Amino acid sequence: MKVRFLTIVLFSIFTLIFNSCSRSKNEVNVYVWSDYLSQDVIEEFEKETGIKVNLDTYDSNEALLEKLQTGVSKYDVVVPSDYMVQILIRQNLLHEIDKAKIPNLKHINPRFLNLQYDPENKFSVPFFWGTTGFAYRKDKVGKLPETWSVLFDEKYKGKILMLDDMRECFAVALKLLGHSINETDTSILLKAKEILANQKKLVKQYNSSGFDQAILSGDVWIAHGWSGQLVKIAESDSNIVYVLPKEGGTLWIDNLAIPKSADNIENAHIFINFLLKPEISARVSEFSGYATVNETAKKFINQKYLTKQRYPDEEALKNFELMQDLGTVTKLLDRFWTEIKSQ
Amino acid sequence: MRGKVYWVFLIPSAMVLIVFFLFPLLIMLYYSFLQRGIYGGFEPIENLKEYIFSFAWLKNYIRVFDSLYIPIYLRSIYIAILTTIICLFIGYPVAYFIALKVKPENKILYLFLIIVPLWTSFLIRTYAWILILRDEGLINLFLLKIGLINKPLPLLYNEFSVLLGLIYGELPFMILPIYASLEKIDISLIEASKDLGADEFRTFKRVILPLTLPGIIVGVTIVFIPTLGSFIVSDLLGGAKSILVGNLIQNQFIVARDKPFGSAIAFVLSSFVLVLLYIYRKFWGGKIEVL
Structure with missing residues (x-):
């Protein structure tokens, strides 16, 4: 008797767990970078389409890869950066x-389409772009030259911060040596390693x-x-300057994509198309501080955000690479x- | 009939152990014998027989003992031992004070003060230390204001701040088991010791300390093990400048995308801890049952 009772209890617990896993039909599960989409944009989408948005966030491309590789989580829209799209x-x-299903693709600046990581944009739609550079405090160090070598200057020992990111740090050292950030030659990488190792005591x-x-x-x-983030604080504090070093560095593009395991393919397309609407792209860009790839959206962006810092010209980006x-x-x-x- | 039913009540805890402990451990063991694929994941094994007989499955374990990683292990063990010792020297007097010197009606308050920080996430408490220790943080601003120093002390992003963070985080886990064993001591034993002419120190050495040894052993164990595997503190308070074995494992899973190697290190670390626990049991086995 007791055994039967317990079986029933255990069984109902399991059914409860599994039931709560299956979700209602009309929705879209979105997995994006933290601080990316504002609540009002999500609410507007829900009101306009009647599709419920389930939002989840991550803070590194690798975390996204990990989730998609395990294949357990069912996301419909994700935002990988360039090299991660490739992977x-x-x-x-x-x-x-x-x-x-995505007519708003026409607003995207062709410069960001058909790039090496997804030659025909079969799998990804560009959304935001930006650079990796450095920022400094004018009030503490005066005006600095636009070169990575200031990050290796003994004068600023103990006052330097580096990204805790293997690829980005190597990109800096490789650019200083005059090589591509995607260099694979062992002897060159070894030299880059020595530069970074010597820098460590300053960091x-x-x-x-x-x-x-x-x-x-x-x-x-x-x-x-x-x-x-750096442009955002440079705009709020006149003592902080954001620099694109003349040696060049990393240029990155975040892309909207649909994982193979997605359940709501139709809704994913509707959501992506919604984000590419010029007025929506403009709002998301103002909120997040990133530059939009959407040419038409620039008309809707407050003039004060259309600076050279947020949208550097081709000349400044000459040596920047994906x-x-x-x-x-x-x-x-x-x-x-x-x-x-x-x- | 009645006697047969009781095993049913073991099911939930056995399930928890199997599903959340044994099962992941087995998956990890399996991973550790594979090789990293180019894009993370695993290299498929083409010829299983050859794979086994060429000892390719041992590659990750051989790499664990590469000279590159040895200093990291030694450093982690050193930091874990130091943290444990300092926790013991701070934790014992605190536990002693609460158990034997505080009025019984106030004990609950003191214990509450020790436990209350644990209600907040460790991550958030570690961030709070950043605000306290940084150049423009509370301590430096205060010292500058009263004129004791003229430029900020380097309190953050060095060995000192890592140690401080670890000690801060683990201290309650040293205090509580020692307190529990002090609390159990029959006061009449202490009184007897004094009646027989032993002074305070002698009483402590001959009566209290031996009786609280089980608490000390438990405290040392549950402080040492998590400290050995921790990575958050050295990341946040150490400025990610030096790697502990916990960071090494985490990096393998997230940055290097080498799950097999990460699993192998984790396995070797767990085995090391198990050996330590075994030695413990052998020497003080009978005394651990108290908690």
Whole structure:
């Protein structure tokens, strides 16, 4: 008798768990970068289409890859950066996009279409773009030249922050050496490693999530970082300057894509098309601090955000490159990075 | 009939152990014998027989003992030992004070003060330390204001701040088991010791300390093990400048996308801890049952 009772209890617990897993039909599960989409944009989409949005966030491309590789989580829209699109395509993790369902594609600046990581944009639609540079405090260090070498200057020992990001740090060293950020030659990578190893004693912290706060609070004077956050604080504090070094660096593009495992393919297309509406793209761009790839959207963006800092011209971007996946070389880089960190 | 039913009540806890402990551990063990694929994931094994006999499955374990990683292990063990010792030296007097010197009606208040920080996420408490220790943080601003220093002390992003963060986080786990064993001591034993002429120190050495040894052992164990595997503190308070074995494992899973190697290190680390626990049991086995 007791056994039967317990079986019933256990059974009902399991059914409860499984029931709560299956969701209602008319919805879209979105997995995006943190601080990317504002609540009012989501609400507007829900009101306009009657589709419910379930929002989840991540803070690194690798976290996204991890989730999609395990295949457990069912997301309908994700936002991988350039090199991650390449990896996801090669791993066969993305669903082909039906361009007929995304008429707003016409607003996108052709400069950002048909790039190497997805030659025909079969699997991804560009959304935002930006750069990796550095910011410094004018009030502490005066005016600095636009070169990465200031991050290696003994004068600023203990006042320098580097991104805690293997690829981005190597990109800086490789650019200083005059090479591509996607260099795979071992002897060159070894030289880059030595540069970074020597720099370590000057670095106060390696940090990829709070670099903007660290320079804003004056904890560091020079901070390596991504344009979105650094441009935002440079706009709010006139003592902070964001620099695109003349040697060049990383140019990155975030893309909307649909994972293969998506349940709501139709709704995913509707959501992507909605985000590409010029007035929506404009609002999302103002909110997040990133530059939009949507040409028409620029008409809707407040003039004060259309600065050279947010939208650098071709001349300033001359030496900037997209990051590519390095395949097995990642293993070598990881070894070098571990050596630098553990010395 | 009645006697046969009781095993049913073991099911929930057994399930929890199997599903959340044994099962993941087995998956990890399996992973650790594979090789990293180019894009993360795993390299498929083409010829299983050859794979087994060429000992390719041992590759990750051989790499674990590469000279590159040895200093990281030693550093992690050193930091874990240091944290444990300092926690013991701070934690014992605190536990002693609460158990034996505080009025019984106030004990609950003191215990409450020790437990209350645990209600907040460790991550948030670690961030709070950043605000306290940084150049423009509370301590430096205060010292500058009263004129004791003229430029900020480097309190953050070094070995000191990592150690401080670890000690801060683990201290309650040292205090509570020691408190529990102090609390159990029969006061009449202490009184007897004093009646027989032993002074305070002698009483402590000959009566209290041996009786609280089980609490100390438990405290040392549950402080040492998590400290050995921790990675958040060295990331946040150390400025991610030096790697502990916890960071090494985390990097393998997230940055290097080398799950097999990460699993292998994790396995070796767990085995190391198990060996330590085994040695513990051998020497002080009978005394651990108290908690």
